[in-house]
Amino acid sequence: MVDQRRRFFLRSAQSSQQQPLPWISDSELFTEHCTRCGECQRACEENIIVAGDGGFPSIDFNKGECTFCYECAQHCPEPLFLPETHLPWKQVVSIKDSCLAKQNIECRSCSDACDTRAIRFQHRLGSVAQPEIQISDCSGCGACIAPCPVNAISMEQHP
Ligand code: SF4
Ligand code: SF4
Ligand code: SF4
Incomplete structure (x- = not known):
């Protein structure tokens, strides 16, 4: 199951417009511990978080831009996101x-x-x-x- 989850994550990371969420540094940790609860998606005021492959949240830049508000991270019940002081992504x-x-x-x-x-x-x-x-x-x-x-x-x- 974990391998399949990792494949979903990597595929969305490689796709041109769907990307991993900001402040996620460890894809393995993410796919193991993200429960796909959708809290981050509901918290995003820009509405750019979508349920991607396998239901894992992804950013869809065709829907808009990330303002780096950190709301997705703040609403996530799991310890998945880096502190706001870190770079959101590379x-x-x-x-x-x-x-x-x-x-x-x-x-x-x-x-x-x-x-x-x-x-x-x-x-x-x-x-x-x-x-x-x-x-x-x-x-x-x-x-x-x-x-x-x-x-x-x-x-x-x-x-
Ligand atoms: S940082 Fe803000 S704008 Fe960017 S994905 Fe998270 S909630 Fe949406
Ligand atoms: S900083 Fe400018 S070039 Fe870079 S992603 Fe944002 S709009 Fe595009
Ligand atoms: S809030 Fe956290 S656990 Fe829930 S879907 Fe988003 S990243 Fe996954």
């Missing part, structure tokens, strides 16, 4: 080749959605401006994901 975005700007079509929707200005557009000779990610400025909030009209932004684990 993930940053990457932009796939299906990005409209990479296809030479003007678009800056992701940059417009990014409060920390982690996605900046640089002018290039012979093409429309191209996006560049400043990894150090990306909080992994996911705000840029839903506005992308071609679903070209995915979240990656940052080493």
